[in-house]
Amino acid sequence: MSDTLSQRLAGIVLPDAFGKSIRLGSLWENNPAVLVFLRHYG
Numbered sequence: 050m051s052d053t054l055s056q057r058l059a060g061i062v063l064p065d066a067f068g069k070s071i072r073l074g075s076l077w078e079n080n081p082a083v084l085v086f087l088r089h090y091g
Contacts (some may be wrong), residue, residue, distance in 0.1 A: 058084075 059074025076082040
């Protein structure tokens with residue numbers, strides 16, 4: 050059985066806005082979440 054996209058993304062760890070590491074899956078453990086990636090120009 051293949052994993053869903055959310056299952057595959059859940060283990061990825063990225064820095065939050067304050068530089069603290071956060072596991073993506075923790076964002077949607079209890080509530081829905083929306084991920085937005087912004088490209089920085091400059």
